[in-house]
Amino acid sequence: xxxxxxPTTGFDTLYVGARDMVRLVQRQGLPxxxxxxxxxxxxDFLRWGDFDKTPRVASHSRDGVIELMPVADAARFAFxxxxxxxxxxxxxxxxxxxxGVLADVxxxxxxxxxxxTLATAIRTAAMSAVAARALARPDSRVxxxxxxxxxxxxxxxxxxxxxxxxxxxxxxxxxAATAKLVANLDGEGFTSITVCASTxxxxxxxxxxxxxxxxxxxxxxxxPEMVKPGMHLNAVGGDCPGKTELHRGVLERASVFVxxxxxxxxxxxxxxxxxxxxxxxxxEVLAGRRPGRRTAEEVTVFDSVGFALEDFSxxxxxxxxxxxxxxxxxxxxxxxxxxxxxLFGLLRREKVEACAA
Ligand SMILES: NC(=O)c1ccc[n+]([C@@H]2O[C@H](COP(=O)([O-])OP(=O)(O)OC[C@H]3O[C@@H](n4cnc5c(N)ncnc54)[C@H](O)[C@@H]3O)[C@@H](O)[C@H]2O)c1
Numbered sequence: 001x002x003x004x005x006x007p008t009t010g011f012d013t014l015y016v017g018a019r020d021m022v023r024l025v026q027r028q029g030l031p032x033x034x035x036x037x038x039x040x041x042x043x044d045f046l047r048w049g050d051f052d053k054t055p056r057v058a059s060h061s062r063d064g065v066i067e068l069m070p071v072a073d074a075a076r077f078a079f080x081x082x083x084x085x086x087x088x089x090x091x092x093x094x095x096x097x098x099x100g101v102l103a104d105v106x107x108x109x110x111x112x113x114x115x116x117t118l119a120t121a122i123r124t125a126a127m128s129a130v131a132a133r134a135l136a137r138p139d140s141r142v143x144x145x146x147x148x149x150x151x152x153x154x155x156x157x158x159x160x161x162x163x164x165x166x167x168x169x170x171x172x173x174x175x176a177a178t179a180k181l182v183a184n185l186d187g188e189g190f191t192s193i194t195v196c197a198s199t200x201x202x203x204x205x206x207x208x209x210x211x212x213x214x215x216x217x218x219x220x221x222x223x224p225e226m227v228k229p230g231m232h233l234n235a236v237g238g239d240c241p242g243k244t245e246l247h248r249g250v251l252e253r254a255s256v257f258v259x260x261x262x263x264x265x266x267x268x269x270x271x272x273x274x275x276x277x278x279x280x281x282x283x284e285v286l287a288g289r290r291p292g293r294r295t296a297e298e299v300t301v302f303d304s305v306g307f308a309l310e311d312f313s314x315x316x317x318x319x320x321x322x323x324x325x326x327x328x329x330x331x332x333x334x335x336x337x338x339x340x341x342x343l344f345g346l347l348r349r350e351k352v353e354a355c356a357a
Pocket of ligand 1: 084086089095096120124146147148149150151152171172173174177212213214215219221235236237238239304305306307
């Protein structure tokens with residue numbers, strides 16, 4: 001018989017594991033989840049000054065990175081654990097895996113422990129679409145999607161729903177990844193999905209170019225001659241020192257927008273340019289303090305690296321949605337004590353319970 005350790009006093013933490021996250025997204029609907037997280041990101045970016053912000057802490061190794069991403073307002077603290085290992089898929093593991101915690105600032109009590117691998121794809125796509133709504137031409141209908149791996153479907157659907165993208169032009173060095181994406185997007189309402197033989201072919205005629213490739217190098221997925229006036233570039237895959245996607249010349253002829261400048265200077269495409277290269281933090285555009293796109297001919301770049309505030313927004317969405325749908329389990333992440341000063345006494349109580357069992 002299993003030892004009963006469920007606390008009788010204190011509090012429980014809500015645990016949303018991978019299966020419950022799938023149930024949550026299926027029951028709520030993926031488009032609704034993307035829209036819901038986008039709405040929260042938009043709201044949270046508008047109260048930028050309320051948050052205690054810091055660049056994420058990264059532990060680099062030969063093949064990847066493991067990062068911790070903390071952020072807090074006066075009421076809630078959040079962090080995400082996330083990795084990025086581009087070679088993982090060859091070993092049957094995802095490139096990106098994540099989980100996160102939401103805690104009460106007043107007491108430090110962890111209220112939610114959640115899967116964030118699926119949620120990261122949702123929040124990254126939602127963030128990209130929030131940025132594109134402020135930066136892309138409003139008449140954008142054609143998107144090139146370079147890199148057709150785990151994040152790709154989420155990007156496609158976010159841009160369909162939040163920007164009005166109707167045509168996709170796809171390229172990946174791995175034809176099987178593109179075939180998977182085409183199959184997964186069948187029946188999703190795109191008027192055309194074109195498989196292209198190269199990045200140059202895919203970006204031809206595109207209003208928006210999303211690069212979401214995984215390669216731990218200074219890659220040049222987009223070079224200046226591929227970029228045409230009026231394009232919006234949603235550069236998602238370059239998110240680590242030494243891991244970029246855009247040729248430096250692309251940045252030099254564009255207006256560049258970032259999430260949180262201190263972090264993006266280290267991790268983003270702009271690591272390639274001097275520290276005084278002008279960028280605009282997106283929250284300022286959303287708040288109406290700085291202009292986004294100024295003309296139909298301007299080239300705009302969203303130099304996305306992924307910022308902790310987006311995960312805060314996603315964790316709050318998951319927490320509220322899981323409670324509303326009755327999903328997740330109550331777990332005893334923190335021991336319940338009759339006397340909070342008597343931690344030792346817990347060992348005696350557990351021993352008695354174990355013997356009784
Ligand atoms: N900015 C953010 O917030 C954020 C969030 C999540 C993931 N990411 C990054 O996005 C990238 C993609 O993540 P994923 O989970 O989809 O990875 P993935 O490994 O599932 O897919 C990446 C795809 O890129 C393709 N690729 C690699 N080099 C290419 C090239 N030169 N041209 C075309 N395609 C190429 C690969 O074949 C693969 O299919 C990663 O680099 C990841 O670190 C960023």
